[in-house]
Amino acid sequence: MTEITLVVKQGCETCTLIEPIMGQIAEHFKLQVICQDTQDFPRDLPVEFDASLEQSYRLRIEVVPTLIIRKDGIEASRIFGWDVAAWEALLGIQFKSDLPKFRPGCGSKTHDPGMQERLAAQFAGHLLSARRLNFENVDDIEIGYDQGWSDGLPVVPPTAERVMRMLAGTRRQPDEIIGIVPPDFAPCSIEKIAINAVLAGCRPEYLPVVIAAVEAVLEDQFCMHGLLATTYFSGPMVMVNGPISRAIGMNSGGNALGQGNRANATIGRALQLVIRNVGGGRPGGVDRAALGNPGKYTFCFSEDETNSCWESLAVEKGFSSEESTVTVFAADGMQGLVDQKSRDPESLCRSFAAGLRVIGHPKMVQGSDAFLVVSPEHERIFREAQWSKQQVKDRLLDLLMIPGEDLIRGAGGIAEGLPEKLRGAVLCKFREGGLNIVRAGGRAGLFSAIIAGWGASGSTGSVPVTRQIQP
Amino acid sequence: MELLDPTSEQMPEGRQPLPRLSNIEGAVIGLLDISKPKGNVFLDRIEMLLNEQGAITKRFRKPTFTRVAPDTLRQEIAGSCDAVLEALAD
Numbered sequence: 001m002t003e004i005t006l007v008v009k010q011g012c013e014t015c016t017l018i019e020p021i022m023g024q025i026a027e028h029f030k031l032q033v034i035c036q037d038t039q040d041f042p043r044d045l046p047v048e049f050d051a052s053l054e055q056s057y058r059l060r061i062e063v064v065p066t067l068i069i070r071k072d073g074i075e076a077s078r079i080f081g082w083d084v085a086a087w088e089a090l091l092g093i094q095f096k097s098d099l100p101k102f103r104p105g106c107g108s109k110t111h112d113p114g115m116q117e118r119l120a121a122q123f124a125g126h127l128l129s130a131r132r133l134n135f136e137n138v139d140d141i142e143i144g145y146d147q148g149w150s151d152g153l154p155v156v157p158p159t160a161e162r163v164m165r166m167l168a169g170t171r172r173q174p175d176e177i178i179g180i181v182p183p184d185f186a187p188c189s190i191e192k193i194a195i196n197a198v199l200a201g202c203r204p205e206y207l208p209v210v211i212a213a214v215e216a217v218l219e220d221q222f223c224m225h226g227l228l229a230t231t232y233f234s235g236p237m238v239m240v241n242g243p244i245s246r247a248i249g250m251n252s253g254g255n256a257l258g259q260g261n262r263a264n265a266t267i268g269r270a271l272q273l274v275i276r277n278v279g280g281g282r283p284g285g286v287d288r289a290a291l292g293n294p295g296k297y298t299f300c301f302s303e304d305e306t307n308s309c310w311e312s313l314a315v316e317k318g319f320s321s322e323e324s325t326v327t328v329f330a331a332d333g334m335q336g337l338v339d340q341k342s343r344d345p346e347s348l349c350r351s352f353a354a355g356l357r358v359i360g361h362p363k364m365v366q367g368s369d370a371f372l373v374v375s376p377e378h379e380r381i382f383r384e385a386q387w388s389k390q391q392v393k394d395r396l397l398d399l400l401m402i403p404g405e406d407l408i409r410g411a412g413g414i415a416e417g418l419p420e421k422l423r424g425a426v427l428c429k430f431r432e433g434g435l436n437i438v439r440a441g442g443r444a445g446l447f448s449a450i451i452a453g454w455g456a457s458g459s460t461g462s463v464p465v466t467r468q469i470q471p
Numbered sequence: 472m473e474l475l476d477p478t479s480e481q482m483p484e485g486r487q488p489l490p491r492l493s494n495i496e497g498a499v500i501g502l503l504d505i506s507k508p509k510g511n512v513f514l515d516r517i518e519m520l521l522n523e524q525g526a527i528t529k530r531f532r533k534p535t536f537t538r539v540a541p542d543t544l545r546q547e548i549a550g551s552c553d554a555v556l557e558a559l560a561d
Contacts, residue, residue, distance in 0.1 A: 130475040130477075130480070132475060132476070133474050158474050159473065159475070160473065188479075192477065192479070195477040199477055225539060226537030273477070278477070456536075460536075
């Protein structure tokens with residue numbers, strides 16, 4: 001049995017134009033007419049007024065008029081707008097009218113601004129399984145503080161509408177469990193990440209990046225539990241590579257490590273809020289940091305790939321430049337490195353090495369990893385001399401071979417240091433693979449940045465993890 | 472205003488700690504080194520004091536201080552000791 005559904009609205013000129021042929025369709029088929037904006041249109045046929053837009057939402061109507069043909073209850077085809085030849089072919093009817101041959105349709109009311117998420121919250125709320133909490137007579141910004149959801153800054157109230165809008169940013173199902181979050185070992189669903197992304201102020205298109213960042217920190221080698229619990233300064237830093245960083249407008253240029261860009265600011269914050277709210281990791285609780293660092297509010301940026309003479313970090317890790325990835329790193333804050341005089345790679349490498357030499361402690365070796373963020377004006381010096389990133393890295397590691405006599409306890413009048421037995425050794429500042437070089441920053445300024453890492457790196461602590469971002 | 476809960480919604484059941492040992496003579500006390508510097512120095516001294524009071528000691532060590540103890544290690548301690556002391560750090 002063939003049934004026809006026609007979805008229209010009176011405010012659409014194309015819908016009113018085709019009103020005369022609706023009766024002709026009803027003569028041949030069982031016709032259901034759904035009108036989005038009035039119960040009086042069309043005038044001469046029974047109309048189902050879709051005041052709540054539930055029917056239009058469930059039918060996934062994007063344009064009116066839309067004509068849907070069902071055979072034995074199953075949708076066989078649909079057509080939208082007015083195209084006389086197409087309608088006649090689909091229905092097998094010759095229309096008795098002198099209507100124009102073609103008219104585009106109008107937007108469905110289900111696609112008015114803000115309407116999709118409102119309808120999703122109303123009619124697809126069963127997709128959400130998080131507990132619903134009701135609050136009365138309270139300031140909606142104070143709720144986040146009262147409930148302990150905040151990192152100290154205001155959070156966006158996670159209404160069902162906002163969460164549904166956030167979930168539209170990914171194709172993944174809300175109930176998919178992506179891992180177990182420390183320290184409470186709590187299962188984490190896509191929905192819980194979306195709720196925390198709302199709290200953080202993310203836009204829906206950032207959600208895939210946040211999900212990938214959460215997945216990355218939950219990999220065993222990243223050691224998120226220890227990173228949270230440590231008395232050290234560190235917290236997770238997120239660096240984004242690939243097309244998505246440009247598509248969502250991340251900042252890899254001027255002030256890339258600073259404030260002012262919504263994606264940079266909220267993606268890093270969302271990750272921290274997942275650890276706090278889903279994992280239960282809070283300062284003074286399992287987070288035992290002696291001082292912490294400001295990056296524990298949020299620490300996220302993207303690498304400048306378009307203007308670099310070097311391959312990106314993601315390409316170094318085996319991904320293509322067309323793939324989007326996140327890299328997470330157990331990071332302290334950043335240390336500026338100023339060199340306004342070097343004009344050749346050797347001199348600049350010596351400056352970089354002198355800065356890298358002291359991270360953690362001038363006598364600490366094989367402890368922290370580091371990210372060296374090279375700014376464009378410094379990179380230009382290597383570009384002009386045609387130095388590859390690997391050459392820079394090799395030279396830095398040569399310069400960072402340190403005699404044991406400078407590192408042992410008591411050397412330089414400092415009690416801190418390595419055991420006396422290492423006096424005759426020569427040790428590299430970094431473990432193998434512990435030094436990373438990326439490019440970011442504004443066009444002016446002979447400044448680069450060192451982002452030192454957690455004192456426990458490698459197999460005893462944390463290893464940076466790079467992970468592809470899934471849509 | 473209705474909001475969705477951003478937390479894990481877990482409600483862990485409270486557990487009472489086991490009663491303290493009334494006497495350590497003859498008791499098996501596990502000593503867990505978490506692999507931080509000088510944990511062994513601390514535990515050597517504790518072990519000496521416990522042995523003087525008649526306790527039997529067993530030494531254990533986590534592979535790294537940055538991760539929770541593996542299940543097998545926790546099970547081994549739980550299955551072979553009456554109590555455990557953990558040397559936290561530095």
